[in-house]
Amino acid sequence: MAEPEFLKILATSVLSDDWGTLTRYRFRFRRRDGTWQEQTREAYDRGNGATCLLYNPDTDCVLLTRQFRLPVWLSGKDPFLIETPAGLLEGAHPEDRMRAELIEETGFDVSRLEHLFDVHMSPGSVTEYLCFFAGTYHLNDKVSEGGGEKREGEDIEVLHVPLSKALEMIRTGEICDAKTIILLQDLALRKLVPARS
Ligand SMILES: Nc1nc2c(ncn2[C@@H]2O[C@H](COP(=O)(O)OP(=O)(O)O[C@H]3O[C@H](CO)[C@@H](O)[C@H](O)[C@@H]3O)[C@@H](O)[C@H]2O)c(=O)[nH]1
Ligand SMILES: [Mg+2]
Numbered sequence: 001m002a003e004p005e006f007l008k009i010l011a012t013s014v015l016s017d018d019w020g021t022l023t024r025y026r027f028r029f030r031r032r033d034g035t036w037q038e039q040t041r042e043a044y045d046r047g048n049g050a051t052c053l054l055y056n057p058d059t060d061c062v063l064l065t066r067q068f069r070l071p072v073w074l075s076g077k078d079p080f081l082i083e084t085p086a087g088l089l090e091g092a093h094p095e096d097r098m099r100a101e102l103i104e105e106t107g108f109d110v111s112r113l114e115h116l117f118d119v120h121m122s123p124g125s126v127t128e129y130l131c132f133f134a135g136t137y138h139l140n141d142k143v144s145e146g147g148g149e150k151r152e153g154e155d156i157e158v159l160h161v162p163l164s165k166a167l168e169m170i171r172t173g174e175i176c177d178a179k180t181i182i183l184l185q186d187l188a189l190r191k192l193v194p195a196r197s
């Protein structure tokens with residue numbers, strides 16, 4: 001990647017290169033007052049991802065998942081996290097990847113997703129951004145049980161939660177995942193203020 005005029009990379013050192021790549025960068029950064037300052041930062045690269053909130057207008061429910069997340073357990077919180085379905089892009093087109101991920105994780109095959117925005121989830125240390133999608137599902141869109149890829153260790157519970165209950169679960173702390181909170185609040189806002197065509 002070409003360096004912008006305010007940045008000079010002096011050295012890079014790969015600290016770990018397994019599932020993702022953790023690299024230490026030493027660089028010179030030109031401050032707003034024009035002076036240059038040397039800094040060291042570590043960046044973890046595990047690619048980019050996509051996430052999606054599906055809403056069922058017949059039942060007023062949203063489709064969520066619950067699965068064990070080791071890093072959440074390490075932080076001392078309840079590790080069975082309630083989340084919107086999400087997956088790594090692995091080089092695929094975000095919408096195609098998201099639709100495939102929805103089938104794998106929830107068993108629902110939906111035809112069209114709306115791309116909302118891309119969000120950096122942890123910009124101080126992780127390169128990843130997530131492509132956010134919204135869509136509609138109906139109970140007859142179900143094509144399989146979902147649950148994720150057992151051979152990859154996934155054991156995903158599928159939840160149909162009334163939207164009002166899901167919003168309340170943000171307040172109670174039962175839903176405490178950033179992408180899930182963003183998408184639930186976005187849906188609530190869009191229902192409150194429908195987009196003008
Ligand atoms: N061997 C190995 N496998 C891993 C590791 N981390 C994840 N995996 C496997 O890689 C697959 C990742 O599953 P996805 O559904 O593609 O991703 P995700 O874990 O749900 O992550 C999604 O949500 C995250 C949290 O919001 C996002 O950070 C991520 O970008 C993605 O959207 C799973 O089968 C998981 O077991 C690891 O460190 N080592
Ligand atoms: Mg996933």
